[in-house]
Amino acid sequence: MTENPKSPTKIVTAGLVIIGNEILSGRTRDANMQFLGDALNTLGIRMTEVRVVSDVPEAIVEAVNTLRARYDYVFTTGGIGPTHDDITSECIAQAFGLEFGLNPEAVSILEDHYAEGEFTEARQRMAKTPQDAILIDNPVSKAPGFQVENVFVLPGVPRIMQAMFGGITHRLTGGAPMISRSVTSHVPEGKAGGPLTELQERYPDTEIGSYPFFKDGKPGASIVIRAVDSNMADAAVKDVFEMLTSLGGDPEIDDTVKSSADK
C-alpha cells in the first residue's frame, strides 16, 4: 500500500454502505465488511457503522447522506455494474445533488478496453458518474469506481474491490492507529467478567472486549485490548494476563491472530 500520512491523536472514522438485495436475502455472503474494517484499521481509520441496504434508490441515498455527514470517510460496495439493477452511481449523484452522465475519462478507458462494437449500451452505464467525480482505477476489469468528496464508490465483487482499494489508500488520511492485543485462556467469561469490569474502569482509554469460545470441549474467552497508546495497551494486557493467571487460567498473549466467525 502507498504511504499514508497519519495524525498522531485524531480519531478518524469511516462508514460503509453495502448495496444489494443478494446480501440481504442470504444468497451471497458479504466479504467486504471484514476486509475494509481490517484494512482501514491498518491505516488508522476506524470503521464505526455499516449499513446494508437493498437496490432501492431512497434506501441508498438515505444511508449515504446520513453516513457521509457523520463520518470522515464513506465507502460503498456493490451496484456499479452494467445491468439495470446497478443503480449506485446515479444514487450517489442524487445524494449530492449532482448531474449524472457519461464521464469522458471513463468512456476513454472502456473504449480502449473493449473490442470494436463491444462497448455496448449496457457497458456504457459503467462509464457514467456524478459530475466531476474522481475516478478510481480498476486494475482487474477496467470499469472504474469513483470518489465524490468523502464518498468512495467501489464494486461488490471482493477481489476487484480489494484491488481497487489498494489504489486509493494514498487519498485517505488516517488518525491514531488502534493497537490490538488479545489474551486468550480457558477462564470462562462468567468468572473473568467481574475482574474485567474493574480493569476496564482502571483503563478507561482502552477498549476491552471479551469474546467467548468453546475449544476442546471447554469454554474460554479471548480478551481483546484496543488502545491508541501502546504503553497503555501494554499495561492493560499485563493486568489482564495476571488476572487470568490468578483465576487458574494459562493465558496466552497474541498480537496478531483473528477469531473465526464460526466459533
Added chain:
Amino acid sequence: MTENPKSPTKIVTAGLVIIGNEILSGRTRDANMQFLGDALNTLGIRMTEVRVVSDVPEAIVEAVNTLRARYDYVFTTGGIGPTHDDITSECIAQAFGLEFGLNPEAVSILEDHYAEGEFTEARQRMAKTPQDAILIDNPVSKAPGFQVENVFVLPGVPRIMQAMFGGITHRLTGGAPMISRSVTSHVPEGKAGGPLTELQERYPDTEIGSYPFFKDGKPGASIVIRAVDSNMADAAVKDVFEMLTSLGGDPEIDDTVKSSADK
C-alpha cells in the same frame, strides 16, 4: 422448524442490528446476516435493512428504534453475555423506555444451570432483561435471549444464535414467500444488460438481479428472478433463458444453488 402461518399477499419485512466492535474492526467475520436473511426468507419474511453498530449505547438505541418503527420484525445479535462490554439488553430497555433488572424466570434457569457458587455477579448480568420481556430459550448454553414487542434479542455466537432462532419461528408470521430462481450462463453482463432491462420492464412484479462471475477463465452471470407469484417467476425465467440462448449462451436453470461470497 415449527409451523408458521403465512399471509398469501402481505409483504412482511425485517431489520437486523448486529452489535459489536469486533465485527466493525474486521477481527470477526459476521455469519449471522446470511443465516437470518436466508432463514427469514424461508418463512416469507424479507430482510430489508441491516445495521452494524459499535458497543456504544446511543448507536444501539438509535438503530433499534429506527428499525423497529420501520419493519415488522427486528432482530439483534451480539452483546448479551456476562462481561462489561455486553450492553445490548440495557440498551433495548432504554430504547423502549422500560425498567431494566433481574428477570425471575431467567434467574431460575441460570440458578438451575450453574453449580453452587458459580452463578457469579458477572453471570447475573445474563439474567437481566427489560421489564416483562418474553424469554427466548437457549438450548445450547442456557442464558436466554428475549423479545420485547417486535424486537428479538439474540446472541452473537452463530451456533447458539441459530439454535435459539429455531425456537422462535412460531412467534413470526410470514407473508408471501419469495420464490427465487436463477439462470446461469457465460453470456457476460455487458451483452445481456440491454435485453435484461427490457425483461425487467416486462415483468415489473419480479426482481431481476444480475450477479457476475469469472469461471474457467470466462466471464458470465447468474440472473436471479425473485417473485411472489410462481407463474410470473416461471414466465420470466423462460424469457431470460430464451434471451441468453439467443445470445449464444448455454444457460442452466437452478432453483436452489447459492453463490459463494468469494466469486
